Each structure stands twice: as structure tokens, then as C-alpha cells.
Amino acid sequence: MQRKFVTLALATALAGTAASAQAFCGFYVGKADASLFNEASKVIMVRDGDRTVINMLNDYQGDLTEFALVVPVPVVLHKEDVKTPLRAVFDRVDAYSAPRLAEYYDPNPCRPPYPAARAEQSAVAKSMGRAIAEDRAEALGVRVEAQYTVGPYDIVILSAEQSDGLETWLHENGYRIPAGASRALAPYIRQDMKFFVAKVNLEEHAKSGAEFLAPLQFAFHTEKFMLPIRLGMLNARGPQDLVLWVLSKKGRVETTNYRTVKLPANVELPPYVKFDADHSFARFYLAMFDEQARRENYRVAFTEYFWDMSWCDPCAANPLNAQELANLGVGGVSGDTRRGARVMLTRLHVRYTPETFPEDLVLQETADRRNWQTRYVLRHPAKFDLADCPNRASAERYLVALGRRQEREAQTLATLTGWDVDAIRAKALIAPDGDAAQDIAPGASQGAVDTPLARLWRWLQDGGAQR
């Protein structure tokens, strides 16, 4: 029986899931298709001192007999170090940290000073074969350090003296190893790392009645704060996506051997994004991420979210509670996390190729505690009748400013996604929100042009990356 060699490249669907929630200012309306970024690996890491917990979600949908997972780990893991966390908690973390769309309504300029903003709340809640020949293993320099069954998985912890032996052992035990595995395994063996190998125990999986494979969690102590990604590139075709959440106590987590940058966010987009099928928020985000990753030549890790988990604004989903955090391996949190449990969540999104990410991700926890999110803003124009406006001068000023703003929004959307600005202008004009508003003046491009000078100006205006 041949098993496919699946490492960190777990086929999953990254869901920018959404739930409706009213927030301090603006309303959360964003939703993104569950199929967004399919085939992204999803990993939730917990780091507290040298204690590390890695949770890996696997949306593997092929033949279960062919599934196998190989992850280098720094120490021998025992049965109590390995668990199967709830799949639903992954969805919760994903939903909480998902890129979000917030909408605001312009006050009616005919009715000063401060009419209450009307808002409609629209959001969608989305919700090994046991027998191992010890002698043969020894002859190959492979040592079975431990083996046990956890949930639906048969797990073996291996150590090896040389990569050839390990490759042979994996071959002989039914793992289909891609070409080059030996070379990729060697550096881990040299560093005296062990290999966590899991395959599905069909009986246990059938007993659980679960449709999908359960996530896997393993905990260990190590001074190395890193995530092995190189093995997963062995059978890579084209760029791969990894979404990495890190739960930590001090501050934002970033990579130290690659650049970590924030995605362009907190900008205003044309309100039609809320309704349009072609330019929906999910499609916008997908196109924007594609464009930004390409511009950076697939050489950076993007920060998608960083927040103190005791709150959110606007909330894409409620923060995780203590039980959910414990399920992911966060220790020492009790009571209501919404009241002062110090858990910081960093969400990194990496699109990498074997060439641009030649080594594993090395991470560090910075002292940065400034909350940050990929949030996009829709501003709905006020609806009023100019002929019947007691405050005509102010309404006219508003309309002029609105025209400029709409052009800026169109330019921003075009710059971020690489979409045609004329198509955007056309859509913005016929969109439901556009009818009461002024025309977008084509050619009057005051928008978010991305020149160094414009960047300098924004840097000076915005106070750098403070927001």
C-alpha cells in the first residue's frame, strides 16, 4: 500500500468566515467564500517561553489509506504530548482573525449636526500499519522512538542516523516519498531532530464517525522558535499558501529570516463591493493578496491580523473563550478571556515557492502590542434630494467632496487588485449605493497612487504604520 507524503502542505480551504456582530463603530459585513485560498496549510502555534504547541489542520480529501504526515520535531513526543484538538476551534480562530469589511453611512448634510447613522446589519454566519520490523529499522539506522494511537491517527516517532536510511525505511513502510526527500530530510537529521509520522487508523476514524480528518496537535519544549516548511515544498507545484496563527503572551510575532509586512488595509473601497458578484469582498481579497504577493516576488510573510484576544473591533467573530484556547494548547488561561486574559493572536499569511523560501521560517515574538487588522471600509453616501434640501450650500460641498472620494476609492481598488479602473468606475456608477450620489469623474485621479512620493506623504500623514 502506498501512502502519499503529505507534510505541511495540508490541503485545506482557508475560510475568511464571518459572523454578524455589532461593533463600536461601523458594522461588520464582510464575508469571504470558504473556498478562498484552497490548498493553504493551516497551522496554529502556541508559544510561551520555550513551550511550543503546534496544531495542524488537514483538509485532506483523498483516499485515507494514502494519507500520511511527516513533521520534523526537536524531541521525542510521547502519547500525552499528542492530541486531536477540535476542528471547530480552527474555524473559530480563522473567523475571529479573518480580513473584514466594515461599513459606515455618511450623515445627511441636509440635516446637521449629527443624525444617527442608519445601518443595516447584514452578515452571514458561516460557519500505519502497526507492525514495524524493529530489526530492519535498526539496520537502516532508523529508530522507532515511540508509537501510539491518538484519535484516528497511528503515530510513530522516528529518529535516524542518515537520510538515506530514513528514506528507505519510509519507502519500505509504504510511504510514497517524492524525489529529493533524502536531501530535504538530511539537515533535520544532522540537527538531531526527530520525525513525527502520522497515518490514519481507518478503524478509529470510522468509529469517530467524523467526515473530515481531525486536526493534530503536538507539544514540546524547545528554544528554537521556528516552523519547518521545507519538507512540504518537495511536491510543490507553483506557489503554496500557509496561514499561520501564533498565540503568544507578549506581542506580535514576525519572521526573522524573511521580511514580515502588513498587507495594505484600512482603506476605503467603493461600496458596491458589498453587492457585486464579480468584485465581491472575497474576490477583492483574493485578487489583492495575489497582487501583493506577486509584487513582493513571494519573498515576504504578510501580517493579516494582530490583536489582543480579549476584544476586537469590529468583531468578525467573538474572541475565543478559555476552553477553546485550552483546546489549542494555551495553558494558564482561566475564566472569561474577554476580561484580561493576555493572549495575543498573530495571523501570518505566507505565499512561498521553493526558490524564494530556501529555509524554514524562523520566528520571534516582538514587543509590539499595537493591534492591527486587515479591515476595509465602505462609506455609503448620504441619500437626499438636493432640490428639497434646506442646507443647500453644505449639501453641495458634500457632493463635490463625495465625487473626489469616489474616484479615490476606485483608484485604491484598482491599485490594490490590479483590476481595470474603468470597469470599477462603471460598476460604482450603477451600484445601488451610487444612484443618489454624484458621478465619478473619470480622469480626476487623486487616488492612492503608489509612488515613493505618495508613500512618503502617507507616512508623514498617517504616523507611519501606527494604525
Add this chain to the structure above:
Amino acid sequence: MKPQALAAAVPAAAGPGLRARLGALARLDARLYQIVFLALLLGTGVLVRDFSLDPRQVALAFAAGIATQLFWVRRLGLPRVGLLSALVTCFGLSVLLRADSLWVHPLAAAACLSAKFVLRIEGKHLFNPTNLGVVLAVLLLPGAWVSPGQWGSDLLVACWVVALGGIVAGRARSAGLSLAFLTCFLGAYALRVAWLGQSWAVFLHLLQNGSLLMFAFFMISDPMTAPNHPVARIAYAACVAVLAFAWQFGLFLQNGPIWALFLCAPLVPLLDRLWPGAKPVWRRNPATTR
């Protein structure tokens, strides 16, 4: 390149006017070049590399740095000490140090520039001010950190830093420090890559690391905090490199070079005693060595 060499490199056909002008340029204080290149790097970082830096942090760092320098110059009655060093330090802090509040940069600038006047052994200050400022901030102030990955590893950037830094280091007559450090550190790393059986792309990845080159050409190259004798300088750079390597790949901690330089700085007076040498000067006036 030495100032004389720069002037001599201009062909005689260029005419005496150009030669004289280049000669005058070459005799300018090396710190002027440093300031120009650090300003360029800061600009590049902010505009191209999305440094997570607030313009107010930069402004406050400079305000505090200049005020501290003026305070000490006046208090100690040093007639011919200008602001160049303070500006170099403030640029260095802005490029390297990251903080989530506004007060980290000015505090670090004030502390490290004060230390330059107070912590002196045999007429030399002990710590490179930028290095000390970064270390003090990360150790003592909440919300301060260093992002070693901030430059990325695009070959182009690395080339620029090397090219620009090479000139600065050459001007400061301490190219030996930079090169000795890079040779030892990269040599050790190459051995590690070979021993682990990693692909050489991993080595190239580090070779292109802007932060490493930035350290090599703008921090360890400071002649004022390095040993006086050329042999001692090489030994010192090698020592920093070995410690930085052990810090990063033995202890798996970050920012090895910065910590290694801080920890090795106390060796300098010792090395100066073992290998006595002429004290460096920025210009030809010993009064301006602060």
C-alpha cells in the same frame, strides 16, 4: 578608499580644479558620508521596505539626541565637538530600533549619547552609541524590539548596502573590521550549511540579508569603539563574529551581531593594552573624537 587614494585616482587630465575639489571632498569628515548613507537607508526603508516606524519617533530621537549632545558638550566644556556623531547615532537608532510607543527612541538616544561622554576608558568611549542604545532599549524599555528580517533578502538591496557601506567603511579606515567580521561570520555559516547538507541557496539567503550587511558596514566598523592596532581590530571582529554565530545558531536567539558587539565591547581596552596603537581621529584634530 583612503582620501588620498580617491584624489589620486582621478586622472591628471581631469584638470587641477576637479582634482582639488575631489581632494577637498575626500578630506571631509567620514561621518558626513555616514549621515548621507544612513539617511538614504532610512528613506529606502520607509518608502520601499515598509518599516514599521513613525515619523514622530524619528523626530523625537533626533530632538533628544541633539539636546543630549549639546548638554554634554556644554557641561564638559568641549569646544570643538559638533553634532555629527549625534546625528549618526540618531539615524542608526531610527533604522534599527522599533517601538510601539513614542518615548522609546528619545530615551534610547539620550541614554546612549550620555554614555558616550560618561563611559570612557583611556580617552575612548566604550560602546558604539547606536549599539548601546538598541541594547538598552530592548533590555530595559517595554515595547522595544529589533526586526532582523526588515530588509528582506533581495539581492539588489544587499548590493546597495554593500556598495554604500563599503565606501563609508573605507572612509572611516575600518574596512578591515567589516571584512574580518563578514569573513568569520559567513565562513562559519558556510561550514554549518555544508555540515547540515543544506542547499547553498540557504547560504545565499543569508549573504543577501540586509541587516547583516548593515551591521557589518555601519556598526562594527565604528573606529572609535574598535581597538587601535590593526591586528587587534581583526581579532576583535573575529571575536564578535564567533559570539554572534554562537548566539544565533547555538542558543537560537535573535540579533546575534548586535548582542555580540555589546558583549565584546569591554574587550577593547584590554586589546588596546595588549596591542597599543594610534588612536583614531575623525578629522585631524584630536579634540573631535567624541
